[in-house]
Amino acid sequence: MQKIPHSASEPELLRLIAAGDQHAYRLIFERYWDAVYSTALLLTKSAALAEDIAQDVFTVLWEKRAGLGEVSRLEGFLFITARNLVYTRFRKLASSQEYRQYILHCFPDTAGAGADEKAELKELEQTILRTIQQLPPQQQKAFRLSRFQGMRHEEIATAMGVSRITIKSYIVQAIAALRKALANHPSEALILLWALSFLQ
Template sequence: MKAYRRLYELLSERIYRFSYSMVRSPEVAEEIVSDVFIKVWQMRARLAEIANLRVYLYTIARNFSLNYLSRNADGRVIGLDNLDNGAFVEGSSPADLCISADLANQMRRIVQQLPPQCRIIFQLVREEGLRYKEVAAILDISPYTVRNQMAIAVQKIGEAPLLKDILSAFGTYD
């Protein structure tokens, strides 16, 4: 029970943000998080068989979120590119604590302007610390797609004029 509680404490907020980025409803995202952890509790005897529990939890959350969307979409197909993931990008990583508040705010704005799939991949890799293979497994895409989307994200972030101005002011960009 202590391990289950600790797992919930460690990952529930992240899974909530991930689910919310897809369903865009706080209540539904909370329900999905609850359903994810109920499923984990129900299958606790088989958890040792799972190679990467974090990827497994994100995958369950993705499936529950997509199931919710498909049940409530009136037959429309919804892809990752059509999702608004603005709430998913939060910028509460340790790196944000080390840089100035202005730079962190600018970075958040720039990341929020990325295309939806690119943004969610960037969030999972850079802020959640997942590997490309893990993100690929969660989103059911190729690791090469993850790599390409990360390259696009890094390029667009590097080209952002506001970021260039701030970095120049700190003497870290020329």
């Protein structure tokens, strides 16, 4: 097998990976690992979680290698994959208690916060829960199924007997209500990543 030079172009490497070339895959891994890891770290604020996400990104890359010939920008593909994996992880947090524990462990500024900062975080959580509880019943149900149970829009639409577009509308409106309620907490934007995540 002919050795692939490290200077090989991205389209050539993608073509080779699509054909199952593991050496080309390793070159892409080496070329983009730091960028993918940095993106995941920026989104999660957790080195351990960022490493897990980065590994998952490259697992997805290999599993979907057959379609890589259609990818025009690998960097964009990797970023979107990392972002979606992070958001999926957040959506699978089953309860506010689990989410609180995640925040305390993964966000250093919060974990080391004093009594005033922790009181502010508690107030923020209460604002989130109160806002969700005040949503119209259908919006609230759709939002909870999406963000608390990790269900996709298609699954929620089937469960609720409405269209996918209707579900997306419910969640957009719910997020708009949360943004309005949290307008006085701009510094806490990352804490709300689970609620304001990319809509599928």
